[in-house]
Amino acid sequence: MKKTLLILTFAGLLLAAPACPPGRAASWSGVDETVIEKFAEKAGRTAREPFINTDQGDLLLFVFLVAGIVGGFIGGYNFRVLFPPRRGVGDEKHV
């Protein structure tokens, strides 16, 4: 527990300690925008709309939510198969 806290604190400090470079506001854009698309535009290539464009209003939020639930369920189901819960006080067979 202590070790986990230490690791999490270290990771938090690492990510949060130094401020954003001076004179530049944090945009929180992805590196696809800040790096990939920037260099591509300079070279005359621009990103096209996806074939199935879910980036419209709150639709993307919905799709992310569904993807997370499905992914979380698959991960959770397999996790339970691989790491069954430990028997503890109060369990049927223990009593």
Added chain:
Amino acid sequence: MNGIWTKRRNVIRWAAAVAATAGTLIALPAQAFAMHISEGILPAFWAVLWYAVAIPFVALGLRELQRRSVEFPYFKPLVGLVGAAVFLISCMPIPVPTAGTCSHPAGTGLAAILIGPGLTVVVASIALTLQALFLAHGGLTTLGANIVSMGVAGAYVGYGAYWIIRRLGLPWVMAAFLAGLLSDWATYAMTSVELAAALHGGGSFSGMFSLILIAFVPTQLPLGIFEGILCVGALKFVRSRKPELLRMAAAGGAA
């Protein structure tokens, strides 16, 4: 009586898990902050070339899945768990205050240790295809390039780092940390190669490559360290809860 309490406890656990998942996902921003190469960025020649590079690796991984599923009974659930983890990790944007931008880890270093690099390419390909189709994350024309950078480069570098460090007799913590760190950095180095190769035009390839790689540094330097820590934490959990999974993984993974 005890049975009723056990059932109630299970229902509460399920409800808490669903609420936690939903809460986490609702907190995600509406815009997809991706690191993958977006649709239409690569010219047709390069898009086809990266598909041609990726396909043999995917085929190799599929053959390995068939073989190892027969050998080990718990292998399919392990691949399912690792696949879901790679999918979720690789579409989870993490804000990096040092750069004021967002990016995400890939999870391919950890996956390669657990299920081997061949199968990591397969799970990464599935994750990237779903993201390109439904999450406006990456693209179908750039799917080959994204598989090569995240799947192939990330998995094989992470696996290689872990394998070499363990063979040198160094501690597993160091091996896991460097596997996570280097797999993340290798992914971005490969993305830089792909972009520089396609976009350098009349200029120098190495000049363009260096510029793109340097642009990735403020975001990916801390995120790579984070991925290394993530890899150590996950492997520590597996080692303490079910070490036999690592013995099974050793047949095709590096653990």
